[in-house]
Amino acid sequence: MAQMKLEIGGRSFTVTCQDGEEAHLSKLADMVDGKARESGDPAGLTESRMLLYSALQLADELHNAQAAPAQPAADSDTSPPSPVDNQIVAALEKLADRTEQLANSLE
Template identity: 40%
Template sequence: MAETTLHIAGRHYDLRCRDGEEAHMAQLAAMIDDKARAAQQGMAGMTEVRNLLFAALFLADEVTDLRRELAGRQEKLALETQDDDAAQAVEALAARIEKLRAGLAARATDA
């Protein structure tokens, strides 16, 4: 296990993480720090716990927005895939109709 120190809202937090994850933990801490500082600016005099609560709420709000956006994109992609599938089906039907028309035309000329 590796040990690292995270800096969030002017405080230092020592913690352990898996070896090699120190940089990732620092990135996560920087995200939390940004939100905690934004909360501090908006509401001065908050306790540390309340400040971190608001930081967590801000991050949860962003995650929710991103999940909605992802769901919308996935839905759009699914519809596009359905459109592609429908277009292929129409093309296949058109080819069958053309083949049948050609067969009927050949029979009509033979008769």
């Protein structure tokens, strides 16, 4: 197991991940950090609220992407989502659930 330090919304988090998953986790953390920064002044939010809002924004984007009709590219077939896309969706859903649990436990 590898340990990583992630920066999200100006705060540091140390997390554990499977060996070889560091780049993927870093990419996901960058997405969450972007949403945390969009939430406004991170200093004005508790850690749990910042993560909750970030997860909700990502979940909203995911919901909208799943609800939108598929727009196949002109030169592509109508193949199903790639395994990587499915992994990202699953990871975002898991992150949203964990963040909501954290926010609930802190309130």
